[in-house]
Amino acid sequence: MAIESDVIVIGGGLAGHFAAIAAADAGKETRLVTANQSTLRQASGLIDVLGYPPAAAVGETGTGDAAGDHASDADSDRADADDPDAVGEENPNAVDAEDPRPDAPFRSGPIVDPFEAIPELPEGHPYERVGLAAVREGLATFDEVVDGYVGSHTDANALVPTHGGVAKPTARYPEHTAAGLASDDRDAVLVGFETLTDFDAPVAADSLAAGGVPFEVAGVTVRFPGDLRADAKATRYAELLETDEVPAPKAADGGSSGAATHASQGRSCRAAIVERIRRAVGDVDVDPERIGFPAVLGEERTAEARADLADRLGVPVFEVPTGAPSLPGIRLEHQLGDALRERDVRVADGRPVVDVSATDGRVGHLVVESAGGSTVPMAADSYVLATGGLVGRGIDADRDGVREPIFDCHVPHPDDRYEWFADAAFGDHPFAYFGVDVDRDLRPLDAEGEPEYANLHAAGAVLGGYDFAAENSGAGVSIATGHAAGSAAAEGS
Amino acid sequence: MFGHAPDDGDESDETESSCGCEAGSGESDGSAESRSTSEVRSDGGEPSDERRPTSELCSDGGIDADVPGDPGSAGGAGSHPSSDDEFEPVQVFPDSTEQDLRPGADSCYKCSTCDTNCPVAEVDDEFPGPKFQGPEQWRLSRDDAPEIDDSIDKCSNCMRCDHACPTDVPLSQMHNTARGRYVDDQLSKLSIQYLRKKILSNYGRLGRLGSLFPRTTNFVMGNRAVRWITDRTLGITDEREFPEFATQTFRSWWDERGGAQVQSEDRRVAYFHGDYANYNTPEVGKALVRVFESFGYEVAVPRQRCSGTPMFANGMLDDARRAATVNVTEFDALIEEGYDVVCSCTSCSMALRQEYPELFDIDGTERVAANTYDAVEYLRIHEDLREELADAETDADDELPDLAYHAPCHARNQGLAEQALEVGDAVEGVDVDDVGDSCSGISGTYGWKSKHYDTSMAIGDEMFDHMEDSEAETGMTECPTCAMQMEHGTGYDVRHTLELLEATLVGEGEAW
Structure with missing residues (x-):
């Protein structure tokens, strides 16, 4: 017999978590199944709702592909790193220094108030499907469930500098990044660590300055105390900053001491870093009123580490969100995991769904693969599909077509695969919009526009009709549609 | 995909x-x-x-x-x-x-999620992490491949990297294979390191000897002087107390009771007990037998050897293959007769399900893998376990303590991390409290090596803290070495989920 529950959510990202939270809060026994560990470790930890208008909307006002280009710059950290020209005169950072949040939405630049822009979105956009109220409900749930985030005091986007030196328009952001906002006019120094090559502080500072931020900014690079390996993990920095330990020098025989965790007696990692920063700051022309670090200031006790650094430095300290693997993402993963546990949502991870049984237009049960190829049936009254998009493998593509691999839901796309992409690398690519179409209950629709299954709802990047990277809407869409799909699934069970 | x-x-x-x-x-x-x-x-x-x-x-x-x-x-x-x-x-x-x-290595897009899940890399500056030891090293390997980096020996084989990888890179398979090559090609067969690996990975041989004279062995091995000597000569830490051998092995109990007490044509399970449940914790094996028989299953206990888990982890792949060959042959024959395989130890089930097919080409491996289950998982699939537990007449309030549960990494890798919590939910009067998703740090024989002891305890710190925070004062887990670590770090008595089922459904077993 199948392992049973009221609602099964498939997928362990933001959409899956919020779907499960909504279903459990509606009183349903909920299970979350995910093929691999949650991918939140790859998330920046920033919650963007709508940073840029979709290219289509901008096209109507006559600015063509510009929005796509801008948006790509702002969102993709890889693009930033690879393409120094990304920070040019059209850079979205170039907000008016006098008025970082102008009261009218930019035509092609960052959106000031996403809640004003959402009702203008084209039909089929996930926000249009669920409606503005659902977006607010999703965010309200986020604010309730997750501690240590800022931004709920206003509808306006904040501009949070990320590690490429570009500011991302964001609706919610960790409190640890709050002192770093690009709209703040306090002069800043960014600090990088020699061996943590993901964050090049001088380059990030130059990018911010070139973007016209309303403050002086410089970057310095210091050596991390102790004898860290050149490829030490982000989690290793976090561990040492959190425990305030300096690792003991390597054993004389070149290995096998194994006691690397034992701190050198009495040395404070944070004090040593502060010492080095003081020396390094003497070499730059900026007198910092705040200091930014790559976001590795601890995993569980970040507030303590950050407060201590600020205390020692005498100025506020902030984190600059980095790419994957990301400590802010890991912290968010922990918080959402706790939220599921508190709600008795059972998580089976590392379990791909390999088959589905359906009768009379309803999903009957899932066949979930366990280690070694044995399979386990799992059944529920309603299901939420939150498996991600092309990157997350919730949407599958090859030369012959584009499909949704679990339920084989219809994914609209041109037959000719040369129509799937635009010529310009950062152009408005149709493939970015590939995903399932849904009705207003978020039920995936077949080619005739009818629900594929009465008891299946979809959320997050598996949805079509939006380009989250270009719009900076990934987190917001996942939270809003996840919450809405979880609520709809609960209602149907 | x-x-x-x-x-x-x-x-x-x-x-x-x-x-x-x-x-x-x-x-x-x-x-x-x-x-x-x-x-x-x-x-x-x-x-x-x-x-x-x-x-x-x-x-x-x-x-x-x-x-x-x-x-x-x-x-x-x-x-x-x-x-x-x-x-x-x-x-x-x-x-x-x-x-x-290498093709598996090429699926790696270097997101480093595996590295952030590695419990060793977080605390040990000499370990380069699973990404290096896995796809990066494989990607570069050619005919004239350089030697395997000796940091492979620092991997504890917790297999969290497998579970972390968003693109299914077979990381632990790479680590196991590299470790095997390292031991075969680069490690002197006369070295202490090799001898220690040989001893620790062939626990079953020790177990057989020890169980002949369990009381004497327990006395000798419990002696601090003996432990001091093994530490200094073999590098097996004297910080830990050797697990006690049971006065009667599981198999001897099984023979004494006359084998299976229930016959069935269509409900048949073959029990893979492994060495530990046989020599050290026969109460776990007995619990499994009594619980399955209470559901009307015919239980078979075929000839078997160690699952091989400690051998993979020590790079002793030849030893592991010999053990695996016996196990696959014996259990495959029973699968032919309509049996499914159940394990009480999550590392054993991991070995049969994942590591055998990844490492060996023994006839029947795939079939054994596809028909092997964790024992509790099997009951959850085939019985209405929740209903049975809820209806059970045991007065758990009086008889059973609340439990601080740790999910072993190898249970987590099989998607079973929260199964015991669900079982606990169904038992009235017992709270099963999850002590978090950290690794216990012992990882089989890893934490038994003097050189890894400190790392092992540093990894375990988080779990110890969470156990102390929990109201429960008895531990529960499915992995025998995690149980050792839990006992070692907190002094709690640690029981198995099958024992909870037995106490609730059958009302027999060891006292709580």
Whole structure:
């Protein structure tokens, strides 16, 4: 017999978590199944709702592909790193220094108030499907469930500098990044660590300055105390900053001491870093009123580490969100995991769904693969599909077509695969919009526009009709549609 | 799966073989565009390199399939260099029947999620992490491959990296294989390190001896002087107390009771108890037998050896293969007769389900893997366990304590991390409290080595803290070495989930 529950959510990202939270809060026994560990470790930890208008909307006002280009710059950290020209005169950072949040939405630049822009979105956009109220409900749930985030005091986007030196328009952001906002006019120094090559502080500072931020900014690079390996993990920095330990020098025989965790007696990692920063700051022309670090200031006790650094430095300290693997993402993963546990949502991870049984237009049960190829049936009254998009493998593509691999839901796309992409690398690519179409209950629709299954709802990047990277809407869409799909699934069970 | 050309399989015989250079574009950016540019002609079909579930990855010649000079035999790994003048970008695959793990390595897009899950890399500056020891090293390996980096010995084989990887890179398979090569090729058979590996990985042999005179052995091994000597001579830490041998092994109990007490044609399970439940915790094996019999199952207890888990972790792959051969042969024969395999130890089930098919090419391996289950998982699938537990008449309030549960990494890897919590939910009067998702740090024999003891305890700190925070003062887990670590770090008595089932459903077993 199948392992049973009221609602099964498939997928362990933001959409899956919020779907499960909504279903459990509606009183349903909920299970979350995910093929691999949650991918939140790859998330920046920033919650963007709508940073840029979709290219289509901008096209109507006559600015063509510009929005796509801008948006790509702002969102993709890889693009930033690879393409120094990304920070040019059209850079979205170039907000008016006098008025970082102008009261009218930019035509092609960052959106000031996403809640004003959402009702203008084209039909089929996930926000249009669920409606503005659902977006607010999703965010309200986020604010309730997750501690240590800022931004709920206003509808306006904040501009949070990320590690490429570009500011991302964001609706919610960790409190640890709050002192770093690009709209703040306090002069800043960014600090990088020699061996943590993901964050090049001088380059990030130059990018911010070139973007016209309303403050002086410089970057310095210091050596991390102790004898860290050149490829030490982000989690290793976090561990040492959190425990305030300096690792003991390597054993004389070149290995096998194994006691690397034992701190050198009495040395404070944070004090040593502060010492080095003081020396390094003497070499730059900026007198910092705040200091930014790559976001590795601890995993569980970040507030303590950050407060201590600020205390020692005498100025506020902030984190600059980095790419994957990301400590802010890991912290968010922990918080959402706790939220599921508190709600008795059972998580089976590392379990791909390999088959589905359906009768009379309803999903009957899932066949979930366990280690070694044995399979386990799992059944529920309603299901939420939150498996991600092309990157997350919730949407599958090859030369012959584009499909949704679990339920084989219809994914609209041109037959000719040369129509799937635009010529310009950062152009408005149709493939970015590939995903399932849904009705207003978020039920995936077949080619005739009818629900594929009465008891299946979809959320997050598996949805079509939006380009989250270009719009900076990934987190917001996942939270809003996840919450809405979880609520709809609960209602149907 | 994104980037997986569905036609690979059909075309592997001809020019479209998905060669190594193509696999590089496979997982991370396999757009339609990149597929077309990757049709570089490369002779020598390499069927093993298309992306497949890990479980299939090595059906074509495990590392032990060292049949020389017969490229056709063990899975078509023989790639012949082109004899004509056609463009040959690089001869990626050597003439070898050895399994090639580089295609799996090419699925790695270096997101480093595995590294952030590695409990060793977080606390040990000498360990470069799973990404380096896995895909990075494999990607570079050629015929003249440099030696395996000796940091491979620091991997504890918790297998969290497998679970972390968003693109299913077979990391632990790479680590196990590399460790095997390291021990075979680079480690002196006369070294203390080798001797220690031999001893720790062949626990079953010790167990058999120890169980002949359990009281004497327990006395001797409990002696601090003896422990001091093993620490100084063998590098087996004297900080830990050796597990006590039971006065009666599980198998001797089984024989004494006359084997199976329930006969059934259609409800049959074959129990893989492994060494630990046999020699040290027979109460776990007894619990399994009594619980399954209470559901009307006929239980078989065939001849068996260690699952091989400590052998993989110590790079003793020859030893592991011998043990696996016995196990696969015995259990496969029972599967023919309609039995499913159940395990009480989650590392044993992990070995039968994942590591055997990844590492060995023994006839029947795949079938055993596909028919093996964790014992509690099996009951959850085949019985209405929740209902049974809820209806049970046991007065758990009086008899059973609240429990601080730790999910072993190898349970987590099988998607079973929260199963015991659900079982606990169904038992009225017992609170099962999850002590978090950290690794216990012992990872089998890893934490038994003097040189790893401190690392092991540093990893375990988080779990110890959470256990102390929990109201429960008895621990619960499915892995015997996690249980040792839990006891060692907190002094709690630690029980098995099957014992909770037994107490609730059968009302027998060891006192709580």
